[in-house]
Amino acid sequence: xxxxxxxxxxxxxxxxxxxxxxxxxxxxxxxxxxxxxxxxxxxxxxxxxxxxxxxxxxxxxxxxxxxxxxxxxxxxxxxxxxxxxxxxxxxxxxxxxxxxxxxxxxxxxxxxxxxxxxxxxxxxxxxxxxxxxxxxxxxxxxxxxxxxxxxxxxxxxxxxxxxxxxxxxxxxxxxxxxxxxxxxxxxxxxxxxxxxxxxxxxxxxxxxxxxxxx
Numbered sequence: 001x002x003x004x005x006x007x008x009x010x011x012x013x014x015x016x017x018x019x020x021x022x023x024x025x026x027x028x029x030x031x032x033x034x035x036x037x038x039x040x041x042x043x044x045x046x047x048x049x050x051x052x053x054x055x056x057x058x059x060x061x062x063x064x065x066x067x068x069x070x071x072x073x074x075x076x077x078x079x080x081x082x083x084x085x086x087x088x089x090x091x092x093x094x095x096x097x098x099x100x101x102x103x104x105x106x107x108x109x110x111x112x113x114x115x116x117x118x119x120x121x122x123x124x125x126x127x128x129x130x131x132x133x134x135x136x137x138x139x140x141x142x143x144x145x146x147x148x149x150x151x152x153x154x155x156x157x158x159x160x161x162x163x164x165x166x167x168x169x170x171x172x173x174x175x176x177x178x179x180x181x182x183x184x185x186x187x188x189x190x191x192x193x194x195x196x197x198x199x200x201x202x203x204x205x206x207x208x209x210x211x212x213x214x
Contacts, residue, residue, distance in 0.1 A: 003145055004155050004158060014166050018166055026202055027122075031119045031123075034091070038116045039115050039118075041175050042120040044174070046119065047127045050128045051133070054127070055160025059160070077211065081207045085204060089204070092196070140163075
């Protein structure tokens with residue numbers, strides 16, 4: 001279909017790659033620890049939306065620009081690193097946290113929704129601004145598409161959709177598992193603040209790693 005070959009091999013490869021820890025994994029775990037299950041799930045959905053963007057970019061040939069232009073790659077990379085740096089500094093400098101949204105009967109539902117929306121948007125932005133993801137889609141997907149196919153765009157979309165679906169399932173598992181640890185922190189604002197500092201430092205480390213990547 002659409003000139004796709006070895007689909008089941010692609011499916012297994014995609015699942016194994018999704019299980020490999022990376023920037024998205026750390027981001028989801030961090031959001032789940034600081035914002036709970038709802039924020040973690042929102043972050044996972046945001047990352048999936050970002051992956052849709054990369055799939056479309058690969059299908060339309062836009063990702064090839066990042067591969068061919070060192071300047072374009074560097075610009076996107078540094079913008080992404082700067083955004084991660086901003087998120088990390090924001091968490092590190094945050095004031096002592098109040099009990100997490102949804103932690104008790106008096107929790108503010110509006111605050112919980114705002115927290116989730118923020119995690120969703122941040123997930124989209126961090127994924128889109130990671131040029132390594134764009135190059136990954138451009139490098140992996142063509143290997144399973146017949147060069148002579150007349151439906152390459154549809155093939156890119158089908159393979160990308162498969163990868164995104166399996167990735168979303170795994171990301172939601174991560175989000176729910178990490179959120180399960182939240183019960184140790186949600187009743188203790190001081191401990192929550194410590195988690196914010198740790199997660200913020202993690203974001204700073206991811207920022208440096210992305211900035212120095214080639």
